[in-house]
Amino acid sequence: MLVQARSAVQDDWRLAQMRALLARRNPGAAEEPPVDILESWARCLDAGLDFSRPVPLAVVEDADLRRRRDEAGRVRELALVELEMLFQQIAGSNFLLAFADTDGIVLDRYADQRFATSHAGAGIPAGSLWTESAAGTNGLGTALACGRSVAVNGPEHFFGQFCDISCTAAPIRDADGRIVGALDASSYFDTRQRHTQALVQMAAAHIENVLLAEQRAAHLVVAIHPRPEFIGTLSAGLLAFGGDGCVSAFNARAAGLLSGLAVRRGTAFEDLFNEPFERFVARLHGSGTRLRDALGSVLAVSCLQPGGIAARRPSVPVSAPASTGRLPRPAASLPAAGEVAEDAAVQQAYTLAAAAVRRGLPVLIQGETGSGKELLARHAHAASGRPGPFVPVNCGAVPAELFEAELFGYVGGAFTGARRQGHEGLLAAAHRGTLLLDEVGELPLPLQAALLRFLDDGLLRPVGGRQLKAVDVQVLAATHVELAQAAAQGRFRADLLYRLDAVTVRLPPLRQRTDFEAAADHALRALQADARLTPAALRRLAEHAWPGNFRELRACLARALLVHPTGLLDAGDVAGVLPPSQREAPGPGLSRLQQGATQAVVAEYRRSGSVSRTARNLRVSRTTVYRHLREAGALD
Numbered sequence: 204m205l206v207q208a209r210s211a212v213q214d215d216w217r218l219a220q221m222r223a224l225l226a227r228r229n230p231g232a233a234e235e236p237p238v239d240i241l242e243s244w245a246r247c248l249d250a251g252l253d254f255s256r257p258v259p260l261a262v263v264e265d266a267d268l269r270r271r272r273d274e275a276g277r278v279r280e281l282a283l284v285e286l287e288m289l290f291q292q293i294a295g296s297n298f299l300l301a302f303a304d305t306d307g308i309v310l311d312r313y314a315d316q317r318f319a320t321s322h323a324g325a326g327i328p329a330g331s332l333w334t335e336s337a338a339g340t341n342g343l344g345t346a347l348a349c350g351r352s353v354a355v356n357g358p359e360h361f362f363g364q365f366c367d368i369s370c371t372a373a374p375i376r377d378a379d380g381r382i383v384g385a386l387d388a389s390s391y392f393d394t395r396q397r398h399t400q401a402l403v404q405m406a407a408a409h410i411e412n413v414l415l416a417e418q419r420a421a422h423l424v425v426a427i428h429p430r431p432e433f434i435g436t437l438s439a440g441l442l443a444f445g446g447d448g449c450v451s452a453f454n455a456r457a458a459g460l461l462s463g464l465a466v467r468r469g470t471a472f473e474d475l476f477n478e479p480f481e482r483f484v485a486r487l488h489g490s491g492t493r494l495r496d497a498l499g500s501v502l503a504v505s506c507l508q509p510g511g512i513a514a515r516r517p518s519v520p521v522s523a524p525a526s527t528g529r530l531p532r533p534a535a536s537l538p539a540a541g542e543v544a545e546d547a548a549v550q551q552a553y554t555l556a557a558a559a560v561r562r563g564l565p566v567l568i569q570g571e572t573g574s575g576k577e578l579l580a581r582h583a584h585a586a587s588g589r590p591g592p593f594v595p596v597n598c599g600a601v602p603a604e605l606f607e608a609e610l611f612g613y614v615g616g617a618f619t620g621a622r623r624q625g626h627e628g629l630l631a632a633a634h635r636g637t638l639l640l641d642e643v644g645e646l647p648l649p650l651q652a653a654l655l656r657f658l659d660d661g662l663l664r665p666v667g668g669r670q671l672k673a674v675d676v677q678v679l680a681a682t683h684v685e686l687a688q689a690a691a692q693g694r695f696r697a698d699l700l701y702r703l704d705a706v707t708v709r710l711p712p713l714r715q716r717t718d719f720e721a722a723a724d725h726a727l728r729a730l731q732a733d734a735r736l737t738p739a740a741l742r743r744l745a746e747h748a749w750p751g752n753f754r755e756l757r758a759c760l761a762r763a764l765l766v767h768p769t770g771l772l773d774a775g776d777v778a779g780v781l782p783p784s785q786r787e788a789p790g791p792g793l794s795r796l797q798q799g800a801t802q803a804v805v806a807e808y809r810r811s812g813s814v815s816r817t818a819r820n821l822r823v824s825r826t827t828v829y830r831h832l833r834e835a836g837a838l839d
């Protein structure tokens with residue numbers, strides 16, 4: 204395969220050169236370089252690249268980047284959700300994740316703060332071009348060129364300038380088997396992690412499965428695996444069949460599980476399995492169907508999508524997705540009209556929470572009071588597609604001694620004051636739905652143990668009763684305190700924290716949101732449809748720290764409308780209803796609210812690195828930023 208057109212002698216010579224160079228670059232490496240790397244080096248040499256003369260990284264214009272993002276459409280949407288999931292899984296390990304289109308151009312990147320600002324991380328901006336012919340052997344370019352997942356470790360990069368990073372990338376294919384993009388994870392060579400390649404491959408495989416089902420919506424899609432418990436996981440093979448009984452799409456796992464048989468688009472069902480297609484369809488159940496392949500192996504089969512075939516045969520029910528559920532589901536749920544979510548961090552929180560609940564993972568929602576945690580939880584429930592109800596419970600509002608009975612239910616006469624007929628409890632009420640444990644940090648310690656036990660086995664033990672009851676509940680938890688800190692201080696069980704925070708989403712406080720003006724405008728119009736804030740009033744509101752977030756904002760505006768029923772509010776009008784400490788000129792002995800505002804300004808200044816950016820992001824004047832920075836002694 205390697206440089207087939209050349210003579211064997213030339214090949215040997217070039218191969219020896221490449222091996223020698225790789226060995227010189229990486230003297231510690233004992234192993235022979237992988238064949239994908241050697242082949243890639245050969246392609247780079249054929250393309251006329253010279254490793255001693257690196258070319259500058261090419262970056263497309265903003266307009267081109269925007270057009271490409273639009274064109275990537277659904278694949279990009281799915282890739283962003285996967286990148287967010289990956290980001291959570293490998294967070295903190297100093298890496299960068301990227302999605303690139305088929306031309307090798309990075310459309311989106313997610314990075315650890317540390318890596319993003321490092322020399323290597325800053326070298327992989329959105330819009331940068333990573334084909335082999337432009338950047339030599341590298342994760343994205345090489346995965347796109349060879350059509351397989353690859354890891355390119357440090358010195359295996361063709362150009363020396365990338366030798367301190369490691370990339371692992373996987374191409375994404377659509378239902379027709381065409382490459383439609385690629386995912387990549389890059390980190391410093393010396394801190395690379397072994398499991399990253401598997402995670403990236405799994406993310407790409409999941410996108411491929413969703414594309415297969417969506418692009419063959421009118422076809423029968425089945426999952427196959429030798430062991431029924433693996434149906435519904437990423438190890439299952441997927442096969443789509445058209446009405447003619449021929450394969451119309453398949454994933455790589457299906458080809459692997461049916462190795463030895465000619466799995467191709469167009470192959471007839473009967474060439475793969477020992478049964479006529481029509482008979483198979485007639486007896487196909489949601490799950491638990493068995494099927495013998497043409498080589499005699501028995502497979503468990505489950506119908507994921509009946510397609511048009513169900514219309515002809517109403518006897519084909521769709522199996523319920525397993526809780527590992529990496530199966531196609533509706534698109535991510537973003538807030539509805541009337542709710543404000545233009546801020547990128549907020550949108551990311553919504554998308555991530557939706558992606559997590561579709562996989563049945565617990566989600567921990569972190570955010571200040573009134574920042575919209577419950578609203579986000581309601582959206583996550585809607586996105587999960589679970590048929591049961593959404594049940595919110597405020598862990599701080601129920602007296603500790605009654606909480607166990609509230610949560611797990613009780614049998615009649617279990618304690619003084621108990622109802623005669625007993626009470627089913629909130630977890631039972633949330634069966635097949637979602638339970639939100641709001642202010643979960645307030646959960647009394649003994650109840651934390653009971654909740655942990657429930658999360659482990661899904662069984663309810665009603666107070667005073669003996670009978671266990673199995674329920675299916677998606678648990679979400681919300682908190683305004685840092686639970687990790689509470690766990691370190693022994694106020695919260697660390698093992699419960701690990702169960703609840705499989706995925707953590709953070710809602711930014713109102714003062715850090717880039718959509719603050721829209722939020723204020725929306726809150727005002729919800730109170731009085733024809734009311735309006737002047738630009739000066741908006742600026743004045745943006746200077747306030749809003750420790751109570753949306754709730755405080757609404758209360759302030761309601762007060763302003765009481766005083767000014769005409770509804771046209773100027774800076775002075777809103778200043779008049781802000782808490783007193785916010786109206787005074789700042790002086791020594793700052794109030795808590797002022798301290799909050801100062802902290803917010805300092806945090807944003809440290810994050811963005813400039814006074815102008817801080818002013819723009821927080822929507823306050825540069826003078827205000829300077830004032831707070833001076834107060835905090837944060838100006839050099």
Ligand SMILES: Nc1ncnc2c1ncn2[C@@H]1O[C@H](COP(=O)(O)OP(=O)(O)OP(=O)(O)O)[C@@H](O)[C@H]1O
Nearest residue numbers: 542543544571572573574575576577578579753754
């Ligand atoms: N993005 C938004 N757009 C418009 N209104 C919002 C938004 N987010 C929250 N709100 C409104 O703000 C109020 C508080 O929201 P929510 O109860 O979800 O906050 P929370 O973080 O759960 O509060 P707490 O910590 O006090 O429980 C609600 O009335 C909600 O409708």
